[in-house]
Amino acid sequence: MYFMELVMGQYSGKGPTAVWNMNPSAKGIGVSMALISLIVAIYYNVIMAYTLFYFFSSMQTNLPWMECKDEWYQYGCVEKTTPNIPYCSFNMSVNYEKFNDTACRCFENSTFHMSSYLDPLGFNCTNTTWKGDEPVAVAQLFFDKAVIEKAPTLKIDEMGAPLWKLSLCLLLSWIVVVCCLIRGVKSSGKVVYFTATFPYVILLILLVCGATLDGALDGVIYFIVPKWEKLLDLKVWVAAAGQMFFSLSVSFGGIIMFGSYNKFSNNVYGDAMLIAVMDVVTSLIAGFVIFTTFGGMAKKLGMEVKDVAKAGYGLAFVAYPEALSQLPVPQLWSVLFFFMLFTLGLDSEFALLETILTCIQDEFPKTRKYKSYMCVGFGIVCFFLALPCVTPAGDYVVTIMDHFGADFSVLFVATCECMAVMWVYGARRFVRDVEYMLGRPPRPVFYWLFCWVFCSPILIGLLFLYRMIAYKSPEISKGVPYPVYGQVIGWVLTVIVMSPIPAFFLYKLAKAKGSLMERLKTITTPTPAWGPNDGSDKRTLYNENLQDTKFGIDNPASPKY
Structure with a gap:
């Protein structure tokens, strides 16, 4: 494509x-x-x-994403982790304690690996690997709390x-x-x-x-x-x-x-x-x-x-x-x-x-x-x-715009594009245009025709149908989907993106004159403005009497042109 x-x-x-x-x-x-x-x-x-x-x-x-801020420790902030240290459990009544001026930041009912033993009076647990609940890396908290200041939900x-x-x-x-x-x-x-x-x-x-x-x-x-x-x-x-x-x-x-x-x-x-x-x-x-x-x-x-x-x-x-x-x-x-x-x-x-x-x-x-x-x-x-x-709440807005406005919508546009070019304008015409422009058709021509006419529109169309049938809402957090009104906004965005395709087709069809078949022929026929951008006589490029016997396609590269 x-x-x-x-x-x-x-x-x-x-x-x-x-x-x-x-x-x-x-x-x-x-x-x-x-x-x-x-x-x-x-x-x-x-x-x-x-x-x-x-x-x-x-x-x-x-670097600000290397150090935990005091207010981040309540979210489980961990700066570094040290592996392969025997673990033990502590039930802390407070989130912050000091032993001999050595900061010890732990969390209630948390199980962690001790990074080092200082002395009988205290220990340093700043650099720990959590054994129970998963810790939150300081880089993640920097992005969520300092960069985008992420809201807990989309309201x-x-x-x-x-x-x-x-x-x-x-x-x-x-x-x-x-x-x-x-x-x-x-x-x-x-x-x-x-x-x-x-x-x-x-x-x-x-x-x-x-x-x-x-x-x-x-x-x-x-x-x-x-x-x-x-x-x-x-x-x-x-x-x-x-x-x-x-x-x-x-x-x-x-x-x-x-x-x-x-x-x-x-x-x-x-x-x-x-x-x-x-x-x-x-x-x-x-x-x-x-x-x-x-x-x-x-x-x-x-x-x-x-x-x-x-x-x-x-x-x-x-x-x-x-x-x-x-x-x-x-x-x-x-x-x-x-x-x-x-x-x-x-x-x-x-x-x-x-x-x-x-x-x-x-x-x-x-x-x-x-x-x-x-x-x-x-x-x-x-x-x-x-x-x-x-x-x-901007992170959620960006996700809606990406997921609904520029994700499976592109698959729909691509499917329609392939069909409009290869099935309506015509694969033979298209290959002829390539040959006129480059002096030779794309080789091997049958491979390209197979890809353009069958593989691309059918496979992409099936992928689009799968995305629609197996639709899954984006999530606020793991297991928590976007609220209904957020998804409705997203689907409205999808409709706005995809609706011009049927809308223009119906508009052209209604504007044309004659029977239904005559109207379809009129709106799918190239206009006088269509042609090569080389200043040549565009009308001669659609003379259906000239055929290339080798490829079975119209050949505007013929000397007769």
């Missing part, structure tokens, strides 16, 4: 909405892509604000005001994005030379550091040795498909948008292959970086790698900061790491915001001369729309 979308954009020179001149009935797909990009752009910049918060927090003598009347520190980080993030995009793709393209290469430098440095840790090999083994029984779990495949869509930005509209800025004769096939391969290579490098560090952490803590590894926010803002704190000069590595995360986020934000702007400019060409003003305006609007995401 990545190759298909690049071809659509490069061949037509149009963005995600105007490209559907190939099949006017499917214009709603482009609108849905723009809406998904808008939703993701809003909450994704909130995550970038988190990285800026950590970036500035790293510039301290002591509209208790969301609270935007947190001023996060709001400033969010404002700075949007200012950087707008400044980089204000002059269009050309200016953002120059920035990408740095933002796309700098992360590799940091990843390689962190890989070397991680490989030197004791226990790094355990992490690598956990990373590369597959658990075959997991391959039988359909949830794994659904999660993998979702990650692939998000990683490559398939069906978000960004690929079509970037393709529309390519030269008409650009080797889009090579670009698609290179991006796909580099995506896999980057994922592998990042995986080795992460799991070598996790292996070192697990060895030091006397735990299994699987117990150290975390996903989602826990990976970027809990587990990895904790791992970085174990390296020499942790402030330096933390600054570099979170600067790297911010630059990675910039690339995604460029694509998301530029997709929306391109859609507007394609539909209203007169707005092109106001591109700078539009960019600033969208930045301001999106900043204010994102303010609920930086309140104490």
Whole structure:
């Protein structure tokens, strides 16, 4: 699908909405892509604000996620853990005691490992491993209590005001994005030379550091040795498909948008292959970086790698900061790491915001001369729309936007996109367009036709149906689903994202004239505006009398053209 979308954009020179001149009935797909990009752009910049918060927090003598604050001990805060120490139980009547000026922080009815014996009058239990209830790492409490100040539950009347520190980080993030995009793709393209290469430098440095840790090999083994029984779990495949869509930005509209800025004769096939391969290579490098560090952490803590590894926010803002704190000069590595995360986020934000702007400019060409003003305006609007995401309940808002606005909705859009192109516009026409643009069809042509016509729409459609049938609400905490009104808001967001597809189809159908079949033919026939972006005579490209006897497809590369 990545190759298909690049071809659509490069061949037509149009963005995600105007490209559907190939099949006017499917214009709603482009609108849905723009809406998904808008939703993701809003909450994704909130995550970038988190990285800026950590970036500035790293510039301290002591990293704030290395030390428990007094008020955090009531939540089970643990700074470090020491393995393989005999344990004993204490029933403490108070949460805080002092013996000979040595701080001893324990909890009522808790069982823990003693880290050391000082003397008969006292002991130090600051660094302990809980035997009973699971402790809470100081890095987790720093994120929950100091960064997002997470509310205990999602209540509209208790969301609270935007947190001023996060709001400033969010404002700075949007200012950087707008400044980089204000002059269009050309200016953002120059920035990408740095933002796309700098992360590799940091990843390689962190890989070397991680490989030197004791226990790094355990992490690598956990990373590369597959658990075959997991391959039988359909949830794994659904999660993998979702990650692939998000990683490559398939069906978000960004690929079509970037393709529309390519030269008409650009080797889009090579670009698609290179991006796909580099995506896999980057994922592998990042995986080795992460799991070598996790292996070192697990060895030091006397735990299994699987117990150290975390996903989602826990990976970027809990587990990895904790791992970085174990390296020499942790402030330096933390600054570099979170600067790297911010630059990675910039690339995604460029694509998301530029997709929306391109859609507007394609539909209203007169707005092109106001591109700078539009960019600033969208930045301001999106900043204010994102303010609920930086309140104490903002973490729940971000989850709703991600889960309902840009998760299985993308699978629905992708299914409709495949069918609209390959089943309605026609796979033969599409291959012919590729051949006209590149001078040869994609090879092997039957493989691509099989993937485009059968595999992609059917498999993605089945994945979408599975996600809908096996729907599970996001959780406030383990075993506690979101309240009904929170889920209703989420489903309303889903309907808003997906409704343009049937809405535009019905609108075009009602507007057309003639019988039902005549109307269907009218709204699915390419408009006069559809054609190659090379200035050629577009009408001759649809002469059905010219056939390629070798491939059985229309061949506009014929000398007769």
